[in-house]
Amino acid sequence: MSDKLRVAVIGVGYLGRFHALIYSRMPDVELVGVVDVDPARAAAVAAEAGCAACGRIEDVIERVDAVSIVVPTTAHLEAAAPFLSRGIAVLLEKPIAASLADGIEIVRLAQAHHATLQIGHVERFNAGVMALAQRIHAPVYIEAQRMGGFTERATDVDVVSDLMIHDIDIILSLVGARIAHISAVGASVLTDHVDIASARLEFDQGTVANVVASRVSEKTTRRIRVFQPGSYLSLDFIAQTIDIAAPRAAAGSARPEIARERISVEPVKPLDLELAEFVRCIREGRPPLVDGQTGLNALEVALEVRARTGH
Secondary structure (H helix, E strand, O other): OOOOEEEEEEOOOHHHHHHHHHHHHOOOEEEEEEEOOOHHHHHHHHHHHOOEEEOOHHHOOOOOOEEEEOOOHHHHHHHHHHHHOOOOEEEEEOOOOOOHHHHHHHHHHHHHOOOOEEEEOHHHHOHHHHHHHHOOOOOOEEEEEEEOOOOOOOOOOOHHHHHHHHHHHHHHHHHOOOEEEEEEEEEOOOOOOOOEEEEEEEEOOOOEEEEEEEOOOOOOEEEEEEEEOOEEEEEEOOOOEEEEEEEEOOOOOOOOEEEEEEEEOOOOOHHHHHHHHHHHHHHHOOOOOOEHHHHHHHHHHHHHHHHHOOO
């Protein structure tokens, strides 16, 4: 590997463009090129990022150490396989795949060829989520809401795979146990897929999580609440605040009072942190925070939730 890590971005639509621009600012990274089926889009992003515009994977595959793949979910295996098969590191946007079979094959290829594989669950790098995780020790009940208005992006997948999977991944990481039972309901509103869904996840050690996701809501809400012995915590993703409530001894009373605290989290850019983590993992030869198996675990739960909705 040269002094600079040679990287390309495959797919430079809305999100892929940000990948390219972030890489272009990293001093230890050489952005070799961007690849997109739309020549005009590739040229426009390449001009912004100061790299080559390409129309095919073959144009960059022999010239890179790593790639970000930001193509439609249904094309993840097709796009990732050529790179993983050559041992080239891949950051693959979430969800890992549209089907469990494709996800399993992606993980197998990475393991077989000793290729770094990171899945783009960017909320793991949200400063609020990281601060919340440090304060969680034994969650009993979790409630997560991720709701917003409709956009044309990511309509190739359902709201569970698009939005709810963020909270599924966060909850799996906080609880650290196996799921014993899943129940869910959902409805299609504006697309052929589920656009609003609610799921109940019951873990084998007793934790219960209720998760709601909607892409057809008027108000944008991003919140997760955690109840655990001795405290209640609520993270507002948008405001980047954590509200904590916990009992404390009250003078002159046999019953404790509820002490409340609000923590303001220093905002960070999660995607910048995610890409920096990807580069560090490659250079240091260590597994990513969100590796292929972690992404596969989240996908398996998301697919089960979707199945339980009847879609």
